[in-house]
């Protein structure tokens with residue numbers, strides 16, 4: 001059984017469904033690698049036909065998700081991490097896109113980012129990690 005992967009904002013408990021992994025061919029050197037089928041990749045439009053529409057919507061959602069959760073702790077995790085849910089937590093979120101709620105979710109305001117100000121409000125632990133990169 002193949003699992004989906006989730007792009008999760010740990011800070012907000014929101015997730016984006018990246019879909020299942022699938023083989024892609026890299027355009028740089030023609031090697032095979034792996035990608036996530038919900039956000040497309042080389043060949044997906046050719047092979048899956050009308051799924052291309054879904055990919056476009058998911059890319060739009062990915063743009064929105066990354067902008068909304070910039071500066072937050074974001075991880076790519078398999079949905080099998082749901083095994084760590086406890087009764088005391090709200091649990092791993094059901095990932096978007098849920099097209100019933102898609103339009104409503106996309107109404108969340110996004111202000112124009114200010115990279116200089118945002119670099120000044122990072123928490124100390126992250127700044128220390130950045131210093132050690």
Ligand SMILES: [Zn+2]
Nearest residue numbers: 009012069072
């Ligand atoms: Zn967030």
